[in-house]
Each structure stands twice: as C-alpha cells, then as structure tokens.
Amino acid sequence: MVQDLNGLTVIISGGSxxxxxxxxxxxxxxxxxxxxLDLNKSEKHWSQPCDVSDDHQVRQAVEATVDHFGSIDILVNNAGIGAIGTVEENSDKQWFRVLDVNLLGMVRLSRACLPHLRDSTEAAIVNTSSIAATTGLVxxxxxxxxxxxxxxxxxxxxADHVAEGIRVNCVSPGxxxxxxxxxxxxxxxxxxEERRKLEARQPTGRLVSPEEVAAAIVYLADPANKSITGTNLAIDGGVASLRLVR
Incomplete structure (x- = not known):
C-alpha cells in the first residue's frame, strides 16, 4: 500500500x-x-489510557500525544458505548451515561485537539456515527x-471550522x-439465529467488516480529498437506502 500519509499524526479514540x-x-x-486513546492499551500502536467522559484525562492524553509526536493532524472520534431498549426501558442514569460517552466524549476530545489541528495544513476530523441516526431501529x-x-x-x-481549513465528516456503519x-x-x-437476522437485515446478506469502515474513515481523512466536508458516509451494506423485493 502506498504510504502517502507519512508525517501525519492521527488520534483515534476507542482504537484498541x-x-x-x-x-x-x-x-x-x-x-x-x-x-x-482508549481505556485499554493497544497491543500494536502507541497508546494512552483515556476515558472520554473525563475531561482531565482527555486533555492529558492529547498533550501526551503532542509531546510524543509533535503535532496532531487528524482526529478520529470513535469511542462509544451501546444501549438496548425503548424510551420506557432506559433509566435517566443510562441516558446520561451514553450521551456522556457517545456525544460529549467527542466534544471533549475535539475541543482539546482543535488548537493543534489549527496548526496543521492537513487537518481533518472523522466522527463515528451509525445508521441508527437516520434509520428507525427497534x-x-x-x-x-x-x-x-x-x-x-x-x-x-x-460549518464552524471550514474557514480554518479543518474538515469534519462522519461515517455511519451498519x-x-x-x-x-x-x-x-x-x-x-x-x-x-440472532446473527442470521442481523445478516438478513442488510441487503448484502452479511455484517459490515471493521476494515470496510476503517477504509472509509481513512478516505474521509485523506488530504487528497480536501473538498469533502460536512459529509456522512454510510457503510451499511445498503440497509439504510435499499428496499429489495425478495
């Protein structure tokens, strides 16, 4: 593979x-x-312990990254947790916890990285969303x-950061x-049987691989794609947009 991102530093939350x-x-x-940046140490890459629900830990991890690598060019906001249930079934405590990690965690890490991203000529942020954002799931x-x-x-x-040369996009995996x-x-x-149902729900008949989502994240972050910002890229096997008659 061509190593055309040489010299760029990328932070990935939930990257282990x-x-x-x-x-x-x-x-x-x-x-x-x-x-x-993760609660668990990466076995393959330089890493820092970080709970994105703790602003102090986030800022420490970002500064440790800058101390080690000298800069930050790309941020991948990927850390997140799941939840199952209807609005009747999840407690206020669960709501606060999931929003604290999935939403405010991205806010905290972006806020800490932005001063460093402004110093980069190749700055990009990619957030991990989900087809659940736009498709009603039970x-x-x-x-x-x-x-x-x-x-x-x-x-x-x-919209806020395009004038600063910082591109922001998201991926929405199935x-x-x-x-x-x-x-x-x-x-x-x-x-x-439950796995069979999940596979059948997606028109491709299989689950999305982590590598497929990763390829989309790299694509959005790649400086070669400087006209791409404010974009949501679905990596979902067609589940959000295709209605197949079988």
Missing part, C-alpha cells in the same frame, strides 16, 4: 478494538503516526438518539462484525 483498531491499522499502513431509542446527535454535531462542526456486537449476540437466547 473493533472499528477503531482497524482504523489504527489502516492509517499506520498508509504511513501515519498513530496514537490510540429497541435502540437511546443509542439512536446519541448517534443522531453525533450526526448533527458533525454538520455543525464542519451492523458491524465487532467485539461489541459479538457480546450482544452472546446475550441472546439463540445467538446463531
């Missing part, structure tokens, strides 16, 4: 597993310097609301074959 880990690998393969009220907020935040940030989804399936009465 799933989509974040795949993104870390994809950026590294293109020559970027990768900093993983028993996902809280999760969908958090990702809908991420989608709206992305568009507002793109159901991805990640450790988090695997844990949800393990909790089902019939994990095999």
């Amino acid at each position: 597993s799933g989509i974040g880990a795949a993104a870390a690998d994809a950026f590294a393969a293109r020559g970027a310097k990768v900093a993983v 028993n996902r009220a809280l999760y969908s609301a958090s990702k809908g907020a991420v989608h709206s935040l992305t568009m507002a940030m793109a 159901t991805a074959d990640t450790p988090w989804v695997a844990r949800l399936l393990d909790q089902a009465e019939d994990p095999v």
